[in-house]
Amino acid sequence: MTAENIHHPEPSYLEYRGKYKGLLGWLTTTDHKRIGLMYMYAMMVFFIVGVILGELMRLELFRPGQQFYGPQVYNGLFTLHGIIMIFTVVIPGLAAVFGNFAMPIMIGAKDVAFPRLNLFSWYLFILGAAIALSSQFMGDGPPDTGWTFYAPYSVTTHTNVIAAVLGAFVLGFSSILTGLNFIVTIHRLRAPGMTFFKMPLFPWAVYATAWIQVLATPIVGITLLMIIAERTLRIGFFDPNLGGDPVLYQHLFWIYSHPAVYIMILPAMGVVTEIIPTFSQRRVFGYKAIALSSMAIAFVGYFVWAHHMFTSGMSSTARWIFSLLTFLVAVPSAIKVFNWVTTMYKGSIDVKPPFLYSLGFIFLFMIGGLTGLSLGSLATNIHVHDTAYVVAHFHYIVFGGVGFAFFAALHYWYPKMYGRMYNFKLANIAFVFLFAGFNLLYFPQFIIGLMGMPRRYFDYLPQFTFGMQLSFYGGILLAIGLVLMLYNLFQKNGAKAPANPWGGSTLEWTIPSPPPVENFDVMPEMGPDEEPYDYK
Amino acid sequence: MTAESVHITSYRTYLWVLIALLFLTFVTITVTWIDLSALTVLVALVIASVKAYIVLTWFMHLKYESSLFRVLVIVVLAIYALVIGLTYFDYLLR
Numbered sequence: 001m002t003a004e005n006i007h008h009p010e011p012s013y014l015e016y017r018g019k020y021k022g023l024l025g026w027l028t029t030t031d032h033k034r035i036g037l038m039y040m041y042a043m044m045v046f047f048i049v050g051v052i053l054g055e056l057m058r059l060e061l062f063r064p065g066q067q068f069y070g071p072q073v074y075n076g077l078f079t080l081h082g083i084i085m086i087f088t089v090v091i092p093g094l095a096a097v098f099g100n101f102a103m104p105i106m107i108g109a110k111d112v113a114f115p116r117l118n119l120f121s122w123y124l125f126i127l128g129a130a131i132a133l134s135s136q137f138m139g140d141g142p143p144d145t146g147w148t149f150y151a152p153y154s155v156t157t158h159t160n161v162i163a164a165v166l167g168a169f170v171l172g173f174s175s176i177l178t179g180l181n182f183i184v185t186i187h188r189l190r191a192p193g194m195t196f197f198k199m200p201l202f203p204w205a206v207y208a209t210a211w212i213q214v215l216a217t218p219i220v221g222i223t224l225l226m227i228i229a230e231r232t233l234r235i236g237f238f239d240p241n242l243g244g245d246p247v248l249y250q251h252l253f254w255i256y257s258h259p260a261v262y263i264m265i266l267p268a269m270g271v272v273t274e275i276i277p278t279f280s281q282r283r284v285f286g287y288k289a290i291a292l293s294s295m296a297i298a299f300v301g302y303f304v305w306a307h308h309m310f311t312s313g314m315s316s317t318a319r320w321i322f323s324l325l326t327f328l329v330a331v332p333s334a335i336k337v338f339n340w341v342t343t344m345y346k347g348s349i350d351v352k353p354p355f356l357y358s359l360g361f362i363f364l365f366m367i368g369g370l371t372g373l374s375l376g377s378l379a380t381n382i383h384v385h386d387t388a389y390v391v392a393h394f395h396y397i398v399f400g401g402v403g404f405a406f407f408a409a410l411h412y413w414y415p416k417m418y419g420r421m422y423n424f425k426l427a428n429i430a431f432v433f434l435f436a437g438f439n440l441l442y443f444p445q446f447i448i449g450l451m452g453m454p455r456r457y458f459d460y461l462p463q464f465t466f467g468m469q470l471s472f473y474g475g476i477l478l479a480i481g482l483v484l485m486l487y488n489l490f491q492k493n494g495a496k497a498p499a500n501p502w503g504g505s506t507l508e509w510t511i512p513s514p515p516p517v518e519n520f521d522v523m524p525e526m527g528p529d530e531e532p533y534d535y536k
Numbered sequence: 537m538t539a540e541s542v543h544i545t546s547y548r549t550y551l552w553v554l555i556a557l558l559f560l561t562f563v564t565i566t567v568t569w570i571d572l573s574a575l576t577v578l579v580a581l582v583i584a585s586v587k588a589y590i591v592l593t594w595f596m597h598l599k600y601e602s603s604l605f606r607v608l609v610i611v612v613l614a615i616y617a618l619v620i621g622l623t624y625f626d627y628l629l630r
């Protein structure tokens with residue numbers, strides 16, 4: 001591949017006029033790049049709503065006792081915060097946005113295998129989100145179960161659980177179809193000569209993710225329908241009064257919802273695996289180990305779900321087995337971290353914003369991952385179960401990990417997406433705010449969790465006040481960082497971006513920024529001696 | 537990419553699939569008249585699995601596809617069996 005096809009008159013995917021122009025042109029597009037951006041815009045809106053809900057919770061928790069709203073409103077707040085952030089932001093997350101935008105280009109394809117199905121997935125995503133949000137305004141008040149919808153409470157509460165559950169069900173279908181699309185794309189549309197082990201590592205991560213989406217999501221779909229059946233038809237699946245078993249619900253729910261964590265984090269790891277070598281100006285260390293660890297995480301991650309249920313009354317044999325499996329799944333994650341660090345070792349490191357956000361990812365993901373091990377061991381789990389410690393742990397994974405990797409990916413592919421650069425200085429300042437704010441917000445939650453602060457309470461004992469107030473100020477810093485970052489990215493008046501601003505060595509950097517509609521003028525091919533990261 | 541091979545299944549094959557499925561449905565209903573006590577669920581599941589096997593193999597063309605697809609289906613079924621197995625494991629030892 002050379003620079004031959006960089007200057008040509010074809011319109012970019014942003015300017016291209018199909019049958020319709022303007023907004024309608026976007027809403028009817030089957031271009032994977034436009035659909036990726038459409039996911040991103042929708043998710044940004046949901047994310048901002050979710051952040052506001054989170055900040056409202058911090059406001060209530062500023063002092064002990066009731067400040068602004070009572071327990072019922074607070075329960076509604078954390079439920080909606082959870083549903084929005086989990087189901088409409090981080091689960092579609094990097095896979096839907098960058099899996100769509102970048103993955104087909106990186107494997108040398110013109111589009112995904114089923115472009116119309118891809119657009120349909122986006123509409124299902126919007127529909128599911130709309131149904132979930134409608135639960136706030138219809139029926140007998142916003143759901144108050146938490147995003148986990150634990151039975152039997154979700155069966156007996158009078159709030160509008162059915163709409164929220166149905167929304168999550170539809171969102172699940174969007175996820176399954178996207179996963180299916182990506183599996184077929186990667187199997188069938190790789191450039192000639194690009195074998196699986198010549199594929200870049202972000203597509204590898206997306207591939208592993210897609211399998212989890214296809215295999216795990218149906219289980220939560222069925223489970224959510226069982227809740228609806230139990231609420232409306234009084235079939236006794238979960239409610240002991242009807243002859244059901246509440247622990248069965250937790251099994252079924254977490255069989256999906258633990259692998260869902262890997263749906264979120266695997267593409268995040270994939271992105272970081274692209275960024276670290278690019279800015280260290282070295283080839284990635286341990287290509288095969290990283291590729292296969294993605295698959296290992298996807299596989300082993302399937303069998304650890306019951307670590308969420310150590311205090312729910314499971315058999316003790318099941319408990320130690322799941323604890324052991326949980327420890328095993330940390331191994332492939334650690335392999336990746338060691339490979340990233342080794343890639344940087346003796347590299348000529350160029351600290352640009354994408355690299356900075358990736359470093360933030362590694363640091364925060366490490367804290368999240370290691371505290372996950374203390375939660376996965378049986379004895380400590382009993383102590384910190386359902387405390388703020390858990391809240392801190394999963395925010396370190398989901399926001400510190402997935403969120404920061406998303407920001408890294410956004411800063412990495414932004415020039416490719418819009419054909420413009422952004423202000424590096426402002427991006428760095430935003431990073432400092434985000435990183436400091438994040439740690440100030442969530443680290444105190446580890447401490448007060450260890451001291452015994454339970455999660456999901458609107459009130460607390462006076463000894464937790466200091467930690468709660470630190471978190472509040474952290475939340476403000478974090479919000480400032482987000483505003484700065486979004487402001488920087490959405491003014492779109494930076495210098496024109498060259499085709500390869502970072503010296504990247506994957507296929508997307510060989511085509512213009514922004515790419516033409518069909519990505520490649522000449523279909524790329526890989527010779528027998530070519531290596532995965534040979535495109536410079 | 538290898539050349540696509542298109543396999544056209546004859547009506548006769550589909551007819552046999554239909555007959556087999558109808559027969560097995562008949563068996564399912566018939567055994568409900570016999571009291572098998574603890575084995576009831578097992579027998580029903582075995583018959584259902586045979587039906588699923590017939591559908592996957594002939595009706596869904598797994599027999600004529602490359603072995604990759606068969607491997608994928610087996611892996612998926614194995615994962616599913618493991619998940620259900622681990623869940624029941626908890627129930628049995630409680």
Ligand SMILES: [Cu+2]
Pocket residue numbers: 257258261304305307308
């Ligand atoms: Cu988990």
